[in-house]
Amino acid sequence: MDFSAYRGILIVVEQRAGTAKNVSWQLLGEAQRLAQKLDAPLMALVIGHEVEPLAREAIERGADRVYLCDAKELKDYRTRPYSRVCLHVIEQAKPEIVLMGATYTGRDLAGAIATHLPTGLTADCTQLDVDENRLLLASRPAFSEKMLATILCKQYKPQMATARAGVFMALPRDPSRSGEIVRISPQMNPDEIATEVLDFLREMGRVNLEDAEVIVAGGRGLGGPAPFALLKDLADALGGVVGASRVAVEAGWIDHDHQVGQTGTTVRPKLYIAVGISGAVQHLVGMQHSDVIVAINKDPDAPIFRVANFGIVGDLFEIVPALTKTVIARRGLPFSQSEKADKAVSGEAV
Numbered sequence: 082m083d084f085s086a087y088r089g090i091l092i093v094v095e096q097r098a099g100t101a102k103n104v105s106w107q108l109l110g111e112a113q114r115l116a117q118k119l120d121a122p123l124m125a126l127v128i129g130h131e132v133e134p135l136a137r138e139a140i141e142r143g144a145d146r147v148y149l150c151d152a153k154e155l156k157d158y159r160t161r162p163y164s165r166v167c168l169h170v171i172e173q174a175k176p177e178i179v180l181m182g183a184t185y186t187g188r189d190l191a192g193a194i195a196t197h198l199p200t201g202l203t204a205d206c207t208q209l210d211v212d213e214n215r216l217l218l219a220s221r222p223a224f225s226e227k228m229l230a231t232i233l234c235k236q237y238k239p240q241m242a243t244a245r246a247g248v249f250m251a252l253p254r255d256p257s258r259s260g261e262i263v264r265i266s267p268q269m270n271p272d273e274i275a276t277e278v279l280d281f282l283r284e285m286g287r288v289n290l291e292d293a294e295v296i297v298a299g300g301r302g303l304g305g306p307a308p309f310a311l312l313k314d315l316a317d318a319l320g321g322v323v324g325a326s327r328v329a330v331e332a333g334w335i336d337h338d339h340q341v342g343q344t345g346t347t348v349r350p351k352l353y354i355a356v357g358i359s360g361a362v363q364h365l366v367g368m369q370h371s372d373v374i375v376a377i378n379k380d381p382d383a384p385i386f387r388v389a390n391f392g393i394v395g396d397l398f399e400i401v402p403a404l405t406k407t408v409i410a411r412r413g414l415p416f417s418q419s420e421k422a423d424k425a426v427s428g429e430a431v
């Protein structure tokens with residue numbers, strides 16, 4: 082087959098209710114670097130209903146051209162209509178590389194597209210690059226995450242990959258950037274779509290580490306499940322969520338959803354507070370690109386202090402409640418939260 086007309090990189094932007102997943106902007110940031118190496122255009126595809134602002138945001142974040150498919154029947158993600166739109170755009174735009182987030186939706190969509198094309202798909206990548214032959218070097222952890230395998234798709238175009246959230250850096254919005262928006266129509270009659278979305282039910286208790294701006298994470302130093310309540314109080318006061326090291330997860334103190342690191346989630350929040358976590362390399366790879374890292378550890382030689390912007394050497398059971406109390410006071414939060422923190426500082430049951 083002749084793929085000589087295939088050129089450029091296409092990022093499929095994932096959104097829900099008009100809000101894009103951060104991983105889409107992170108991929109756009111990384112793809113701009115690759116597109117410059119290839120001297121090729123960077124394209125984005127936005128699918129949904131009333132999502133034109135996202136097309137403009139994609140341009141501000143690095144895309145040269147955005148394909149926009151905006152229709153009522155595309156309001157919610159469904160495999161068949163979304164994959165049809167993607168296939169149509171791939172046929173029209175002929176990108177040599179197609180990338181999307183390795184989210185539940187991205188994995189479903191990428192698989193559905195790849196089965197219709199004479200190409201392969203590398204899932205869950207943590208590194209992307211291109212070589213002198215314009216081949217995508219898609220690297221992902223393999224063999225229980227002990228090795229990094231680089232996978233090439235030599236014969237076919239587009240080369241496809243999904244990538245983990247949090248490993249690449251999004252570019253800041255630049256309103257002065259200009260680009261082209263190409264409107265396309267949905268590729269299906271609504272009657273042909275066999276599935277209907279009736280409602281979205283938020284799963285109670287499931288944590289979204291990937292998009293969190295503040296994470297307060299606990300490790301073996303907590304000594305058991307109960308002290309995670311102290312971390313939750315601090316996270317609540319800061320508007321964040323609770324993370325954990327693998328040791329805490331494997332001990333059964335907290336769900337795997339909360340695990341940060343090589344075999345957990347890779348995160349890039351504005352603030353990461355590591356509490357009673359030593360800073361093993363497998364933990365660091367999942368959080369070291371956070372904007373600001375605060376480490377609380379009683380061992381002044383703990384490796385976590387090497388990546389921390391601020392370090393507090395001391396007992397977490399004294400420091401965390403005191404920190405929560407200060408945050409509550411500074412932010413003027415309700416009395417009930419402040420009272421809870423007071424009790425935690427004085428060691429009373431809360």
Ligand SMILES: Cc1cc2nc3c(=O)[nH]c(=O)nc-3n(C[C@H](O)[C@H](O)[C@H](O)COP(=O)(O)OP(=O)(O)OC[C@H]3O[C@@H](n4cnc5c(N)ncnc54)[C@H](O)[C@@H]3O)c2cc1C
Nearest residue numbers: 300301302326327342343344345357358359363364379397
């Ligand atoms: C293939 C593989 C994949 C892995 N993937 C991951 C992963 O995804 N995520 C991950 O986290 N780990 C992962 N690990 C495990 C990793 O190697 C470490 O074992 C783990 O991160 C250590 O967890 P920790 O820091 O909670 O525990 P520890 O290393 O035991 O550290 C506990 C820390 O708490 C401090 N402390 C104790 N009491 C207090 C107190 N009262 N106040 C303040 N500080 C206190 C101690 O000084 C110590 O530094 C992986 C390992 C392998 C082999």
